Amino acid sequence: MTHTNNDERLEQEAMDQLAKANPVTPDDHDPKADALLQRITTEAPAKSVGWQKRAALAVGGFAALAAVAVGSFAVLGGDDTGGNGGQVPADQTDGDPTLDPAGGFAGTCLAYSTEELALRQFAFHGEAASVDGSTVIFEVSEWYVGDRGSEVTLELDSSLQSEMYNDFTFAEGDEYLVSGDDEFAWGCGFTRPYDEDLAAEWAAALGS
């Protein structure tokens, strides 16, 4: 198929329309900026805290609400406003996070169950062919749901990116049972090292 000048023009017009539909233009005088800069540079605790933990805690308010709703969360983070503005209270930056039985960070983990597993967009058994920071390429042996081909590249959920929150780390050549949504592999028990019994449980739960 040839790419014509007309095609190029249509594509450029489409991009121009999209650019015009930009809902926000940068504001050089946002009064919130100064306060945020001050907060970050003066209040950030000296002890190094993984950004994944703080990212996870940023959604602590949602976890708290969900915990109220179904009683399935252990609540460690968040405030009563449902958001913490990216700030982590000092008392949440020290100590070890609580691991739930599924190997996830209890503060933001949705409790693992086969019912919750069945709600994920994809689930498969595969080998980690490449591990590059938070990006892992899997060679898939078996899709339980959401077939995306023999190889899939995924970003690791924040709970999967830190040894603090998991009892395993990803290693090239190792096999895993992986589930998640969009381009993210979920932690909290929804992604784990391969286990034959667990694989059978996933196959049964996902009807494959």
Added chain:
Amino acid sequence: MNDATKDREFRSLFELHYPQVEAYARRRCARSADADDVVAETFTVAWRRFQDIPAEPLPWLYGVARRVLANQRRGQRRWAGLLDRLRREPMDVATPHDTGEPVRVALSRLKPADQELLRLAAWEDLGPSEIAATLGISANAASIRLHRARKQLAAELTALGLAPRKNEASAGHLVG
């Protein structure tokens, strides 16, 4: 790097790029409070990992913001899912800017990954190499995906009857 140097350089980075990161977040969040959280978290990460920030920091910052946003949305989806099951009725998680102007309707018909690629190009004004750095993919892959996504957006606009009809006389001309 001593603390004073880090503080000075971080302030410079913050002042230079806060407007862009803030706009990035606002373009993708339905609620300003959510955008504020994304911006705050992104720059907190930048402060923590200051030594990891590359010479061209903006794509790196967008990449961090993108992950923070994904975490936020995942949390919202989980929360919405739980409430949905309790209520037994549908509940939308905020997905801003997918209705309204025709081009946004066309955009919403593309795969989410392609939508983001086009937003980065059209709204953040990033080139393929900067998009690649933001998304953590190769520049070649970014160029190919951007080319494909542009075609798809134009096709969707045409399908919606919102693009000029093709000029048959020019059909067949190769670009370049």
